[in-house]
Amino acid sequence: xxxxxxxxxxxxxxxxxxxxxxxxxxxxxxxxxxxxxxxxxxxxxxxxxxxxxxxxxxxxxxxxxxxxxxxxxxxxxxxxxxxxxxxxxxxxxxxxxxxx
Amino acid sequence: xxxxxxxxxxxxxxxxxxxxxxxxxxxxxxxxxxxxxxxxxxxxxxxxxxxxxxxxxxxxxxxxxxxxxxxxxxxxxxxxxxxxxxxxxxxxxxxxxxxxxxxxxxxxxxxxxxxxxxxxxxxxxxxxxxxxxxxxxxxxxxxxxxxxxxxxxxxxxxxxxxxxxxxxxxxxxxxxxxxxxxxxxxxxxxxxxxxxxxxxxxxxxxxxxxxxxxxxxxxxxxxxxxxxxxxxxxxxxxxxxxxxxxxxxxxxxxxxxxxxxxxxxxxxxxxxxxxxxxxxxxxxxxxxxxxxxxxxxxxxxxxxxxxxxxxxxxxxxxxxxxxxxxxxxxxxxxxxxxxxxxxxxxxxxxxxxxxxxxxxxxxxxxxxxxxxxxxxxxxxxxxxxxxxxxxxxxxxxxxxxxxxxxxxxxxxxxxxxxxxxxxxxxxxxxxxxxxxxxxxxxxxxxxxxxxxxxxxxxxxxxxxxxxxxxxxxxxxxxxxxxxxxxxxxxxxxxxxxxxxxxxxxxxxxxxxxxxxxxxxxxxxxxxxxxxxxxxxxxxxxxxxxxxxxxxxxxxxxxxxxxxxxxxxxxxxxxxxxxxxxxxxxxxxxxxxxxxxxxxxxxxxxxxxxxxxxxxxxxxxxxxxxxxxxxxxxx
Numbered sequence: 001x002x003x004x005x006x007x008x009x010x011x012x013x014x015x016x017x018x019x020x021x022x023x024x025x026x027x028x029x030x031x032x033x034x035x036x037x038x039x040x041x042x043x044x045x046x047x048x049x050x051x052x053x054x055x056x057x058x059x060x061x062x063x064x065x066x067x068x069x070x071x072x073x074x075x076x077x078x079x080x081x082x083x084x085x086x087x088x089x090x091x092x093x094x095x096x097x098x099x100x
Numbered sequence: 101x102x103x104x105x106x107x108x109x110x111x112x113x114x115x116x117x118x119x120x121x122x123x124x125x126x127x128x129x130x131x132x133x134x135x136x137x138x139x140x141x142x143x144x145x146x147x148x149x150x151x152x153x154x155x156x157x158x159x160x161x162x163x164x165x166x167x168x169x170x171x172x173x174x175x176x177x178x179x180x181x182x183x184x185x186x187x188x189x190x191x192x193x194x195x196x197x198x199x200x201x202x203x204x205x206x207x208x209x210x211x212x213x214x215x216x217x218x219x220x221x222x223x224x225x226x227x228x229x230x231x232x233x234x235x236x237x238x239x240x241x242x243x244x245x246x247x248x249x250x251x252x253x254x255x256x257x258x259x260x261x262x263x264x265x266x267x268x269x270x271x272x273x274x275x276x277x278x279x280x281x282x283x284x285x286x287x288x289x290x291x292x293x294x295x296x297x298x299x300x301x302x303x304x305x306x307x308x309x310x311x312x313x314x315x316x317x318x319x320x321x322x323x324x325x326x327x328x329x330x331x332x333x334x335x336x337x338x339x340x341x342x343x344x345x346x347x348x349x350x351x352x353x354x355x356x357x358x359x360x361x362x363x364x365x366x367x368x369x370x371x372x373x374x375x376x377x378x379x380x381x382x383x384x385x386x387x388x389x390x391x392x393x394x395x396x397x398x399x400x401x402x403x404x405x406x407x408x409x410x411x412x413x414x415x416x417x418x419x420x421x422x423x424x425x426x427x428x429x430x431x432x433x434x435x436x437x438x439x440x441x442x443x444x445x446x447x448x449x450x451x452x453x454x455x456x457x458x459x460x461x462x463x464x465x466x467x468x469x470x471x472x473x474x475x476x477x478x479x480x481x482x483x484x485x486x487x488x489x490x491x492x493x494x495x496x497x498x499x500x501x502x503x504x505x506x507x508x509x510x511x512x513x514x515x516x517x518x519x520x521x522x523x524x525x526x527x528x529x530x531x532x533x534x535x536x537x538x539x540x541x542x543x544x545x546x547x548x549x550x551x552x553x554x555x556x557x558x559x560x561x562x563x564x565x566x567x568x569x570x571x572x573x574x575x576x577x578x579x580x581x582x583x584x585x586x587x588x589x590x591x592x593x594x595x596x597x598x599x600x601x602x603x604x605x606x607x608x609x610x611x612x613x614x615x616x617x618x619x620x621x622x623x624x625x626x627x628x629x630x631x632x633x634x635x636x637x638x639x640x641x642x643x644x645x646x647x648x649x650x651x652x653x654x655x656x657x658x659x660x661x662x663x664x665x666x667x668x669x670x671x672x673x674x675x676x677x678x679x680x681x682x683x684x685x686x687x688x689x690x691x692x693x694x695x696x697x698x699x700x701x702x703x704x705x706x707x708x709x710x711x712x713x714x715x716x717x718x719x720x721x722x723x724x725x726x727x728x729x730x731x732x733x734x
Contacts, residue, residue: 018720025713093711095712
């Protein structure tokens with residue numbers, strides 16, 4: 001059973017997600033990067049589930065993560081949309097009203 | 101003849117309590133102890149208090165502090181009940197002081213006039229003198245129990261049992277009994293601390309009735325009855341002869357009655373009468389007549405309340421709010437028939453007229469004194485009875501007979517009181533006043549039949565005498581016709597003397613104006629044995645004068661010198677502390693901490709960029725470092 005390859009793929013995707021979250025300025029791209037991180041986690045979960053034959057807990061967990069992620073994207077996009085409407089920008093650096 | 105005391109099986113008092121507070125592992129408790137004595141007192145207190153409340157609604161109508169008055173009256177009753185049901189001496193002390201406070205408030209109810217305020221203060225301070233004894237005595241009861249059982253307690257049952265156990269040294273018991281006796285002397289108006297009681301007449305009349313009948317002054321007698329074993333053993337009451345308690349009581353009987361002869365104020369006559377009657381009760385306790393003394397407390401409450409409320413009725417409707425018998429009363433019989441008759445019933449009951457309340461209770465005290473080895477006090481009591489009969493007849497004569505001396509009705513035509521009632525001159529009081537008078541008169545007639553050995557009734561003893569933790573050897577005398585006859589004859593002599601003096605004028609009049617000896621005697625009485633002079637001028641004046649000056653000198657030269665030295669030393673020490681320890685040590689440390697904090701803050705504020713992604717970067721770096729550390733550590 002191949003495990004390392006899947007874990008390496010998950011690690012790569014996770015790092016790509018982190019890189020995106022830190023460097024992108026556009027809020028939509030940041031959200032997409034977050035999704036990337038979640039996908040990486042899902043790959044890990046499914047990989048371990050398959051590795052431990054007969055244990056479906058990881059797959060069930062992955063399904064839950066997908067569901068929650070969908071809801072999270074829905075809420076996140078709605079927030080981005082409202083921010084865009086208010087300040088005519090989706091640049092994260094412009095969303096700094098709480099900065100002292 | 102000594103009757104063997106027949107006792108029914110012991111009935112335990114009803115006890116309920118809870119821990120008040122705990123101190124060093126010792127529980128101080130608060131609770132109730134309901135036995136016959138407590139029930140009797142609760143009946144007296146609540147009955148008299150109710151009647152006084154009803155009476156006051158009329159008497160105090162339109163008073164400037166009507167609500168304050170009733171609030172204090174209620175607190176008064178409540179405090180007395182707290183005292184009565186107390187199951188430990190500490191709680192009793194609390195009730196005792198509250199009763200004193202309420203009497204202070206009520207005596208000084210009309211404090212705008214200075215004499216009233218002074219009277220309130222006098223009552224408070226004089227009883228406080230006795231309270232020193234109570235405080236000492238209460239503390240000593242604790243050690244009485246400790247000697248007997250090894251574990252100290254304020255519990256009244258435990259104190260009584262300890263006193264009777266024979267395990268406590270006689271000296272300790274005697275000192276405890278004497279300390280508590282001082283409390284009784286202060287509270288129950290016994291010689292020589294009785295001087296506050298007549299002054300307490302400054303309060304509204306219903307208050308006087310309450311103070312004299314049910315609440316304040318009987319608290320002392322109640323204390324004596326409640327802790328009777330302590331007195332019984334401590335003063336060796338069973339031994340006969342003479343003891344401090346009987347001596348104080350006997351003295352009070354005579355001096356109180358003598359002073360009642362020279363009073364012009366009707367309430368003061370009654371006040372001295374109360375002092376004298378309280379003397380009977382204390383004397384009764386002192387000669388071992390527990391049942392008779394508490395029985396006298398019971399009956400006295402009704403007829404004395406009756407008389408006080410009667411005098412209030414006279415002042416309210418007959419004499420234009422004056423209590424002076426010689427100036428504004430006289431001849432009121434035909435104007436106030438109901439007040440007159442109730443007053444007469446009260447007087448007959450007080451003086452011990454046959455078959456009325458006072459006859460049974462007073463005779464029982466005298467009979468017990470005669471049966472035990474206290475013959476002397478029997479004669480003291482008989483002498484007191486003559487005087488009581490005489491001064492009460494004098495009081496009735498001056499108030500209700502002869503010519504009305506309150507001025508002509510038309511003179512008072514513009515009197516606010518007359519206008520308010522729509523007519524003028526003396527008249528009968530309204531029903532809210534006469535109602536309580538008649539109820540109390542009924543009690544004055546009937547209360548004596550609770551314990552009338554002449555008819556074989558001894559209900560009072562059966563119901564109210566404690567059966568546990570109580571001296572076993574008390575005497576309950578048989579009824580003897582000779583004793584009763586003596587008492588009746590003595591009372592009749594008293595009546596006859598006063599009658600002869602006032603009505604047909606057969607006895608020499610104005611003796612004090614012609615005979616030097618009689619004048620000296622009267623002056624002595626009018627000045628109240630100079631006790632007030634002694635207290636005000638000698639004791640208080642002495643403390644104010646030389647003692648205060650000496651204390652001032654000591655204060656200025658000795659204490660101030662010491663204080664100044666201490667002050668200078670403290671100043672030098674303070675300077676050193678300021679310059680070296682405070683400025684350099686403490687301030688240095690604190691400033692260092694502050695500067696350090698500021699610098700750290702300056703350094704770290706650079707991290708607070710406000711850029712979210714920078715924070716995220718920091719977060720990931722930290723998580724990465726943490727993971728690295730875990731991995732390396734593994």
